[in-house]
Amino acid sequence: MTAVRTELRVGLDLVDVADVAASVAQFGDRYLQRIYTDHEIGCSRRPGRVGTGGAYAMESLAARFAAKEAVLKVLRPVGARPAWRSIELHRMTEGWCEIRLSGTAAALAEAAGIDGLSVSLSHEANLAAAVVVGWSTPRVGGEG
Amino acid sequence: MMVDGTVDGTIREVLGDHGRLAVPVETLADDTDLFGAGMTSHASVNVMLALEDAFDFEFSEKMLKKSTFESIGSIRAAVTEMTGA
Numbered sequence: 001m002t003a004v005r006t007e008l009r010v011g012l013d014l015v016d017v018a019d020v021a022a023s024v025a026q027f028g029d030r031y032l033q034r035i036y037t038d039h040e041i042g043c044s045r046r047p048g049r050v051g052t053g054g055a056y057a058m059e060s061l062a063a064r065f066a067a068k069e070a071v072l073k074v075l076r077p078v079g080a081r082p083a084w085r086s087i088e089l090h091r092m093t094e095g096w097c098e099i100r101l102s103g104t105a106a107a108l109a110e111a112a113g114i115d116g117l118s119v120s121l122s123h124e125a126n127l128a129a130a131v132v133v134g135w136s137t138p139r140v141g142g143e144g
Numbered sequence: 145m146m147v148d149g150t151v152d153g154t155i156r157e158v159l160g161d162h163g164r165l166a167v168p169v170e171t172l173a174d175d176t177d178l179f180g181a182g183m184t185s186h187a188s189v190n191v192m193l194a195l196e197d198a199f200d201f202e203f204s205e206k207m208l209k210k211s212t213f214e215s216i217g218s219i220r221a222a223v224t225e226m227t228g229a
């Protein structure tokens with residue numbers, strides 16, 4: 001008899017948008033470039049706005065931070081955690097996002113047997129949330 | 145640059161300013177769990193950046209683990225390792 005079982009892992013995180021705005025105001029580009037990839041920063045930029053604070057959609061940045069934390073909950077790092085930039089929320093041309101891992105994050109996913117990740121983002125004016133599901137390809141067990 | 149001339153004092157000042165703690169920083173013991181005391185993951189980013197400013201160094205990727213920021217004692221150990229303070 002062959003047993004086939006898909007393992008699912010779920011991560012959820014919630015971020016206060018005002019906290020992100022305060023970080024951008026206080027630490028500026030150093031905060032942005034430590035946490036977000038160039039693609040993510042570009043996706044969160046508000047066209048026509050100038051100045052670090054007004055140039056970004058804070059709820060978009062907050063949702064991306066929540067997604068990175070949700071991915072970490074799925075990856076379950078025991079020691080050093082991956083750099084935030086090694087977890088990218090990549091916005092597809094159709095508008096939805098997918099998660100792209102690199103470096104330590106990709107290695108953790110591979111070690112855990114996680115073959116795919118799916119993300120859903122949501123935000124209101126004050127709060128942003130992300131849910132991430134990771135799944136593993138069914139392993140063939142038993143004889144044969 | 146250290147805020148009050150001591151490593152512990154500077155760490156406590158950074159935590160008070162950026163940690164979003166639910167309790168006064170003065171009440172924290174060396175081994176109090178900061179995440180249990182209300183510090184969020186996002187607040188820990190601000191703590192990290194503020195510590196870098198205060199002590200003039202940059203945390204290496206290998207130090208970016210939750211345990212580095214889980215207590216005043218663990219933060220002091222990381223700062224000491226990075227600066228030799």
